[in-house]
Amino acid sequence: MVDYSVKGQVALLEVNNPPVNALSTAVRTGLRDGIAKASKDPKVKAIIICGKGQTFPAGADIREFGQPPRAPWLIEVGDSIEASLKPVVAAIHGTCLGGGLEVSLFCHYRIAVKSARVGFPEVNLGLLPGAAGTQRLPRLVGLPVALDMITSGRHVTALDAKKYGILDELVAGDLINAAIKYAMSVVGKPLMERRLRYKQVPGADKAREVCEAAMAQVKRKYKGYEAPVECVRAVRASVDLPYADGIRMESELFKQLNASGQARAQQYAFFAERTVSRWSMPNGSYRTAKALPVKTTAVLGAGTMGTGIAVCLLSAGLPVILLEQNEKLLQNGLRTIKALMEGSVKLGKVPMEVAQKATTLLKPTLNYEDLKDVDLVIEAVFENLKLKREVFGKLDKICKPSALLCSNTSTLDIDLAATSRPDKVAGMHFFAPAYHMRLLENIYGTKTSFMVEEGANPYEIDQIMEDLGMPMGPFKVRDLSGIDIGWRITQEVAKSLGTTITKETKYLGGERYCGIGDDLYEKGRHGRKTGLGFYKYEKKGGKISTPDPDALDIIEAYRQRRGIVKCKISSQEVIERQMYSSINEGFKILEEGICTRPEDIDISWLYGFTFPKYLGGPMFYASRIGLQKVYERICYYHENFPLKQRDCKDLRRRGSSTSGVYTMYPALGVVINSYCDMTTDGGGWTWVFWEVAVDAATRCCWRSPPFFYGYVEVYGYVEVCRLCRGNDNLHLLLSNGESEMRFDMEDFNNNTRYLQYTTFTVGNETSRYLATLSGPSGNVGT
Numbered sequence: 001m002v003d004y005s006v007k008g009q010v011a012l013l014e015v016n017n018p019p020v021n022a023l024s025t026a027v028r029t030g031l032r033d034g035i036a037k038a039s040k041d042p043k044v045k046a047i048i049i050c051g052k053g054q055t056f057p058a059g060a061d062i063r064e065f066g067q068p069p070r071a072p073w074l075i076e077v078g079d080s081i082e083a084s085l086k087p088v089v090a091a092i093h094g095t096c097l098g099g100g101l102e103v104s105l106f107c108h109y110r111i112a113v114k115s116a117r118v119g120f121p122e123v124n125l126g127l128l129p130g131a132a133g134t135q136r137l138p139r140l141v142g143l144p145v146a147l148d149m150i151t152s153g154r155h156v157t158a159l160d161a162k163k164y165g166i167l168d169e170l171v172a173g174d175l176i177n178a179a180i181k182y183a184m185s186v187v188g189k190p191l192m193e194r195r196l197r198y199k200q201v202p203g204a205d206k207a208r209e210v211c212e213a214a215m216a217q218v219k220r221k222y223k224g225y226e227a228p229v230e231c232v233r234a235v236r237a238s239v240d241l242p243y244a245d246g247i248r249m250e251s252e253l254f255k256q257l258n259a260s261g262q263a264r265a266q267q268y269a270f271f272a273e274r275t276v277s278r279w280s281m282p283n284g285s286y287r288t289a290k291a292l293p294v295k296t297t298a299v300l301g302a303g304t305m306g307t308g309i310a311v312c313l314l315s316a317g318l319p320v321i322l323l324e325q326n327e328k329l330l331q332n333g334l335r336t337i338k339a340l341m342e343g344s345v346k347l348g349k350v351p352m353e354v355a356q357k358a359t360t361l362l363k364p365t366l367n368y369e370d371l372k373d374v375d376l377v378i379e380a381v382f383e384n385l386k387l388k389r390e391v392f393g394k395l396d397k398i399c400k401p402s403a404l405l406c407s408n409t410s411t412l413d414i415d416l417a418a419t420s421r422p423d424k425v426a427g428m429h430f431f432a433p434a435y436h437m438r439l440l441e442n443i444y445g446t447k448t449s450f451m452v453e454e455g456a457n458p459y460e461i462d463q464i465m466e467d468l469g470m471p472m473g474p475f476k477v478r479d480l481s482g483i484d485i486g487w488r489i490t491q492e493v494a495k496s497l498g499t500t501i502t503k504e505t506k507y508l509g510g511e512r513y514c515g516i517g518d519d520l521y522e523k524g525r526h527g528r529k530t531g532l533g534f535y536k537y538e539k540k541g542g543k544i545s546t547p548d549p550d551a552l553d554i555i556e557a558y559r560q561r562r563g564i565v566k567c568k569i570s571s572q573e574v575i576e577r578q579m580y581s582s583i584n585e586g587f588k589i590l591e592e593g594i595c596t597r598p599e600d601i602d603i604s605w606l607y608g609f610t611f612p613k614y615l616g617g618p619m620f621y622a623s624r625i626g627l628q629k630v631y632e633r634i635c636y637y638h639e640n641f642p643l644k645q646r647d648c649k650d651l652r653r654r655g656s657s658t659s660g661v662y663t664m665y666p667a668l669g670v671v672i673n674s675y676c677d678m679t680t681d682g683g684g685w686t687w688v689f690w691e692v693a694v695d696a697a698t699r700c701c702w703r704s705p706p707f708f709y710g711y712v713e714v715y716g717y718v719e720v721c722r723l724c725r726g727n728d729n730l731h732l733l734l735s736n737g738e739s740e741m742r743f744d745m746e747d748f749n750n751n752t753r754y755l756q757y758t759t760f761t762v763g764n765e766t767s768r769y770l771a772t773l774s775g776p777s778g779n780v781g782t
């Protein structure tokens with residue numbers, strides 16, 4: 001895993017662990033042994049660490065985070081590199097990330113080719129750099145750069161890394177030859193000043209202000225994510241604590257994060273993203289499919305979606321012909337595209353040169369003939385089947401036979417677009433905003449307005465879902481995508497069912513129908529574009545939403561017209577009805593074979609709805625709650641509300657499984673052993689200890705030390721103390737016979753360091769129970 005050779009007076013340690021030279025146990029061992037061997041060899045004057053193949057090590061082996069940690073620890077390997085009495089040079093190409101960058105920071109010198117990138121992406125996996133990165137990078141580059149790199153996870157170009165002082169030299173030509181030359185040039189120079197542990201963090205006098213500002217920023221920017229917050233804490237320790245204590249704190253925080261649900265979810269998402277690219281369909285797979293070259297494109301319709309799609313294509317450097325039916329609509333569209341491009345440049349999402357080039361790549365037209373040579377057409381006209389059929393008829397006549405004709409429809413049956421080339425016709429549903437979202441797919445939406453009909457307030461629902469981690473609540477999303485679009489879609493659906501929608505319509509196609517959107521539509525409240533929807537906006541096309549009493553009046557008038565008595569809906573119910581119906585739909589999609597793996601559905605949500613990565617996706621979320629509970633709650637809503645939840649046999653089957661904490665995904669693991677005990681000290685405090693071991697199913701290994709473990713002080717008499725499996729998770733149950741407290745294991749786990757120092761009171765009359773501790777201590781198996 002590490003190839004050892006000696007070139008002249010230089011020992012070469014080449015990490016050889018394709019595809020990304022991850023720092024597996026074997027690689028760590030190889031590095032440690034290589035350093036020891038080179039140190040002993042009198043011929044060797046300097047040592048080079050580099051990567052074979054496409055890259056310097058791109059980090060720890062992520063798969064090992066789900067297994068018992070194995071020596072040698074990366075930090076020990078690093079210590080031996082730094083302690084070497086012969087200079088060690090990191091020769092970097094490709095991506096030097098995470099543990100790879102940490103290894104290089106233990107080296108005395110770092111050189112790289114210009115195309116290399118360095119970074120600490122651990123935060124994207126719910127972690128922090130755990131092999132001294134949080135203590136060493138600040139010592140090298142100062143707090144602002146270290147905080148930015150570690151909390152964002154961004155990859156830094158070699159040029160910038162040189163500017164920051166991470167790299168000592170950029171080299172051209174053959175990296176190994178350049179590294180040998182460089183290594184020989186530093187032989188004999190003092191090494192002490194190259195050992196980062198002995199350096200002070202530059203600008204340490206400003207540490208408090210800088211770290212507080214960084215903390216405020218990450219809490220705002222990465223709301224709900226734990227890792228960025230802990231990253232700031234760890235980096236701050238590089239100033240507040242001596243090196244060795246800082247390392248201890250980093251390690252503690254790393255372990256806590258790695259045991260958290262967020263890290264599990266984010267690491268699951270990392271692999272899920274890669275799994276979904278390995279698709280397979282009855283008529284082919286990613287292995288057999290050949291990409292068609294697309295050099296020229298056209299977009300039909302310059303409304304919200306059309307302009308968004310055009311920006312997406314232009315940002316990718318593709319020429320776009322934008323077609324509209326009249327000059328006024330065309331000019332409006334061009335203005336929107338210009339504004340969106342400028343906005344993307346300001347946000348740093350599109351480089352200035354790309355935006356400038358886009359002006360030459362965009363060609364407006366009113367003439368279908370101009371589309372005759374394009375490779376790809378994306379239709380984004382109104383959701384009206386008759387109109388779309390007309391459009392496809394024209395395209396079929398004009399476009400070259402090899403052109404792909406795609407529709408951005410989210411609802412209409414693509415097979416109804418009658419053309420002479422059905423194999424070249426596809427649905428290509430972009431998610432709004434089309435230039436931002438990474439998903440291109442067809443997905444059913446959730447039936448979010450039901451709850452508003454019954455009495456919930458749309459602003460509360462949005463707030464609850466945003467608190468859960470969604471970047472935008474469902475009603476803000478509806479305003480963004482256009483209430484008129486929803487209106488048109490339902491009109492078309494009704495038509496296709498041979499019916500019409502009236503003020504009295506309560507069911508459509510056997511599903512409950514809510515007409516609140518129709519009432520808003522009729523009042524000209526079409527969403528952001530008209531400045532009014534469920535919310536009001538600062539201007540037409542504005543982004544700043546404020547609750548609007550007029551919208552609430554429209555909703556209330558609707559309820560009264562329908563004789564609906566307003567009722568209170570709890571936050572829990574909002575979440576369940578939002579999430580569980582989507583989960584149910586997800587299982588249905590699997591059952592129908594539309595998607596083959598839960599990862600496909602989760603990635604759709606992560607990309608298409610910006611579902612928070614720290615929850616993994618709705619299917620992963622379901623597995624954490626327990627499918628049995630999800631299924632029971634779906635049945636409950638099905639029985640108690642006139643909702644037509646499609647009954648999913650697969651979920652029913654899985655949900656009725658009672659074996660253990662049911663898990664759907666290997667990444668989650670299965671609880672195979674749990675234990676808890678308590679004891680009391682002389683001061684009347686009860687100490688509760690627990691341990692839960694988890695088997696990461698497919699990898700057939702134990703997670704040890706156990707996935708959940710910890711202890712807590714309890715103030716008060718505790719009769720029963722046990723780990724029990726609740727509906728949704730493992731709980732620690734404390735009871736004094738009269739009252740009980742349940743703690744979610746994950747909360748414990750995430751907050752161990754607080755809970756260790758926190759006291760809990762069991763029951764109301766604590767003093768009565770203070771002195772004694774009796775009764776059985778619990779010990780549950782699974």
Ligand SMILES: CCCCCCCC/C=C\C/C=C/C(=O)SCCNC(=O)CCNC(=O)[C@H](O)C(C)(C)COP(=O)(O)OP(=O)(O)OC[C@H]1O[C@@H](n2cnc3c(N)ncnc32)[C@H](O)[C@@H]1OP(=O)(O)O
Nearest residue numbers: 020022058059060061062069074097098099121130131274
């Ligand atoms: C439990 C208590 C323990 C206490 C002790 C704590 C010690 C802690 C020590 C160290 C902390 C260090 C942590 C880390 O280093 S975390 C990892 C940081 N690195 C990353 O996050 C990089 C992730 N990878 C990427 O971003 C990309 O893969 C890439 C840029 C390197 C290459 O991109 P690309 O060319 O597009 O290839 P793919 O993404 O498709 O990847 C190819 C292939 O490789 C697999 N893979 C990539 N990175 C890793 C990895 N770090 N570990 C394992 N596997 C990896 C990827 O899954 C693909 O595989 P495939 O799906 O089977 O094709």
